[in-house]
Amino acid sequence: GGEIHFRDERSGYSARLEKLQIDTGRMTFDQPFDVSLRGNLVGEQPLGNSTFEGQALLRIDATQRAYSVQKLNLQVTGRVGNLNAKVASAKGNLSYDANTHLLNAGNLELRVQGDLDGDKPVKGLDFSLVAPKLRVDQSRSELDIDKLSLRAKGNLPTRSFELAFDAPQLSVSPKGAKSGAIVGTLKVSGDSVLGLSLAASGLDGNADNLTLKEIKLEGGLKQGDRLLRVHLSSPGQWDMLKEQGTLSAIKGDVQIEGQGQPATSFEFPFIGSVHADLVKDEFNSEINAVLSGSQLNFNLRGTQLAAPKLQFDLKAEALDIDKLFPVPKPPAALPAAKAGSNAKPAPDAKPTAGAARPGPAPDAKAEVKPEAKAQDSAAKQDAKPAAKPGSAAADAEKAKVKPGTKPEAESAAKARPVAPVAKPSASAVAAAGKVPVKPVSDIDLSLLDSLDLTGHIKVNGIKGRGLEAKNLDMAVAVDKGKLDLSKLTADLYGGKLSGHLTADTHNAFTSQVALDNVAVGPLLQGLTGSQRVSGTGDFKFNLTTQGATVDALKAGLGGTVQAQVRNGAVQGIDVTHTLTQVGNVLQNLLNESQSGLSNKFDLGSQTAFSALDANVTFEHGIGQIKKLDLVAPSVHITQGGTGKVDLIGGNLDVTANVRVTDAAALGLARLQGVTVPVQISGPFSALGYQVRWKEISGQLARHALQNGLLDLLSGKAGTTSAPATAGKKEDAVKSLGNTIRGLLGK
Numbered sequence: 001g002g003e004i005h006f007r008d009e010r011s012g013y014s015a016r017l018e019k020l021q022i023d024t025g026r027m028t029f030d031q032p033f034d035v036s037l038r039g040n041l042v043g044e045q046p047l048g049n050s051t052f053e054g055q056a057l058l059r060i061d062a063t064q065r066a067y068s069v070q071k072l073n074l075q076v077t078g079r080v081g082n083l084n085a086k087v088a089s090a091k092g093n094l095s096y097d098a099n100t101h102l103l104n105a106g107n108l109e110l111r112v113q114g115d116l117d118g119d120k121p122v123k124g125l126d127f128s129l130v131a132p133k134l135r136v137d138q139s140r141s142e143l144d145i146d147k148l149s150l151r152a153k154g155n156l157p158t159r160s161f162e163l164a165f166d167a168p169q170l171s172v173s174p175k176g177a178k179s180g181a182i183v184g185t186l187k188v189s190g191d192s193v194l195g196l197s198l199a200a201s202g203l204d205g206n207a208d209n210l211t212l213k214e215i216k217l218e219g220g221l222k223q224g225d226r227l228l229r230v231h232l233s234s235p236g237q238w239d240m241l242k243e244q245g246t247l248s249a250i251k252g253d254v255q256i257e258g259q260g261q262p263a264t265s266f267e268f269p270f271i272g273s274v275h276a277d278l279v280k281d282e283f284n285s286e287i288n289a290v291l292s293g294s295q296l297n298f299n300l301r302g303t304q305l306a307a308p309k310l311q312f313d314l315k316a317e318a319l320d321i322d323k324l325f326p327v328p329k330p331p332a333a334l335p336a337a338k339a340g341s342n343a344k345p346a347p348d349a350k351p352t353a354g355a356a357r358p359g360p361a362p363d364a365k366a367e368v369k370p371e372a373k374a375q376d377s378a379a380k381q382d383a384k385p386a387a388k389p390g391s392a393a394a395d396a397e398k399a400k401v402k403p404g405t406k407p408e409a410e411s412a413a414k415a416r417p418v419a420p421v422a423k424p425s426a427s428a429v430a431a432a433g434k435v436p437v438k439p440v441s442d443i444d445l446s447l448l449d450s451l452d453l454t455g456h457i458k459v460n461g462i463k464g465r466g467l468e469a470k471n472l473d474m475a476v477a478v479d480k481g482k483l484d485l486s487k488l489t490a491d492l493y494g495g496k497l498s499g500h501l502t503a504d505t506h507n508a509f510t511s512q513v514a515l516d517n518v519a520v521g522p523l524l525q526g527l528t529g530s531q532r533v534s535g536t537g538d539f540k541f542n543l544t545t546q547g548a549t550v551d552a553l554k555a556g557l558g559g560t561v562q563a564q565v566r567n568g569a570v571q572g573i574d575v576t577h578t579l580t581q582v583g584n585v586l587q588n589l590l591n592e593s594q595s596g597l598s599n600k601f602d603l604g605s606q607t608a609f610s611a612l613d614a615n616v617t618f619e620h621g622i623g624q625i626k627k628l629d630l631v632a633p634s635v636h637i638t639q640g641g642t643g644k645v646d647l648i649g650g651n652l653d654v655t656a657n658v659r660v661t662d663a664a665a666l667g668l669a670r671l672q673g674v675t676v677p678v679q680i681s682g683p684f685s686a687l688g689y690q691v692r693w694k695e696i697s698g699q700l701a702r703h704a705l706q707n708g709l710l711d712l713l714s715g716k717a718g719t720t721s722a723p724a725t726a727g728k729k730e731d732a733v734k735s736l737g738n739t740i741r742g743l744l745g746k
Helices: 370-382 392-399 407-415 426-431 446-450 520-528 550-555 575-590 699-706 709-713 727-744
Strands: 002-007 014-024 033-045 047-061 066-080 083-097 102-116 122-137 142-155 160-173 176-179 182-189 192-205 209-223 226-239 244-258 264-277 282-291 294-303 309-320 453-464 467-479 482-492 495-504 508-519 533-546 558-572 602-619 622-632 635-639 643-646 651-660 675-683 688-691
Touching (some): 033 066, 467 520, 482 508, 508 520, 520 533, 533 550, 575 635, 575 675, 575 688, 622 651
Antiparallel strands (some): 014 033, 033 047, 066 083, 102 122, 122 142, 142 160, 160 176, 160 182, 176 192, 209 226, 226 244, 244 264, 264 282, 282 294, 294 309, 453 467, 495 508, 508 533, 533 558, 558 602, 622 635, 622 643, 635 651, 643 651, 651 675
16 A cells, blocks of 8 residues: 655644555546545544545546545544544535535535544544535525434533534525524533523525524523523524624523422513624623512623623622522431341441432321331430439449549540440431431532633622622622632621622632621521521621532631620520529538529520620631630620630530629629639530539639539549538538539439
């Protein structure tokens, strides 16, 4: 075989044909002759290594620059540039006149199967084009298409696609234009499913100025339990000479359906127009919509259309985020574990098929199964009150705590079982309602890489996820994979919000946000569903994080939070009442009598304050409380050591040192000069508190220490207390020890 080498110095293209075999009939110019060929195509720029084989009836008229290939049958396998073809084939009849730029194809069939590499790789590409008739005459501005059909499908890195386009009949010339229904569909599947359908009908005009009676687009986007549907239509026009086109009267509607709790459905109409000018290399669009009776205007302009630079302006009277983006439906509960199943699975045991799959939510009227009854019975047993002082259960509980254990370690020791117990499975715990099953939510901001965008947003009223704001205003910019929300301002719960937010394609987020003079109670109600703190406050957030999931973002959180709240209250604990109880407990110990002491948050109780200042520093999702200072009537509260806010585990642990500043006003003269440490800890949703008796200072505490009562409070009676001087006093001390254990649930 022979070789042919080709090199283009301008483009740098270089290729060669190797092992080339060509067989022809009698070659006569302007007369058809048979040709068959085979060989290898090897390229260096671009890379190529493929084999080809084909035959055709060839006609060449060099004088008239006219060429034709009839009965073409060509097949290529291997790599050609970015295409690694399992098979690429071309069949049909082709002719081309270089003088008139006339292309004529009949019974054309193109087929490509393989993988496409490069910046946008496609695996499993399957492409086909069938055109029984295709005629393009540029010199006469004529186009004729008959039964053209295009199909393509393949797999992108994170999703798959299917494309179809059909033009049964299309004819355009200077004398007129007509067509049948032109339709196209696109489906993209992955974490979400996108479906688009395009139809064009009523072609009229001529080659210089084409009009369409209707261009219709229908689309749907399915993301989890959220479904977005879009319907729009418009007449269309295209001026071939000016290279300008327009969709002059767009009208349509958007439907949003969410299967959240509760299920939601929202629909709004819109109208608008789009104008494109290829000479100026730009387009402009304007959309006007009505959302729940409120106006929305959206203007978009694009330039440098090969790599568009976009500018937008969004103005709205009111936006409801929950309607536009419904709250996702919570995951279904996992099947309950069978009652009495305490066996610990082997470390290498594999889960049974379907064991980890969430099932449907149980019907409220469903029959209660025996295992569910057993679990309920066990739960009731767990809910029984603590054993009474002096009982066998109390003695067993006491035996778990070694002498000398500190209060914090003591609590942990008492929670530790005597013997190893089989750890319940995640599904059993979830079924019992103790640990919610959280879905993994991947955060993908890769779209930012392809955007060059600037814009402005102004919304008179916005609400969603429990929060409300007015006069929202911000500047938006996306460049080089980074989203920048600057000049952010809003009216928020009687105060002002200002700030600057960023995000990028590496899922890195930053925020510098200030809240001034906001009503803290309504703000917390919207954020958390409860008003743990009320008052008027100023807040400063300077935070950064990075992660692909919500849990990863929590674990990566770093920065500072500063808060100053004035003239408010802390819900759940009445410090004055607690101090009264503390004083009564200490006094009653001396009087050898009992008194109760609450240690659970009660939202019906509160501690009013005139000032509350707090500073928290976060690192890797763990916040250290650097400052806690609360000034209440007759009471001053500061932090004892460094408290911890654990966003990863969802719990709080902080010690508040409570000191009476005006004992006479509270009727607590016996607590004058006494600092009462109160430890507040537990999950955010179920906080509790307890008085750290061992650390109480003051005259009453020293008096109690002299009588051995402080050790009784710590559950260590009998180990270090002074010997009783009389039998009656010894019995009283034992009674007081039992009393304190009962008071503190020891």
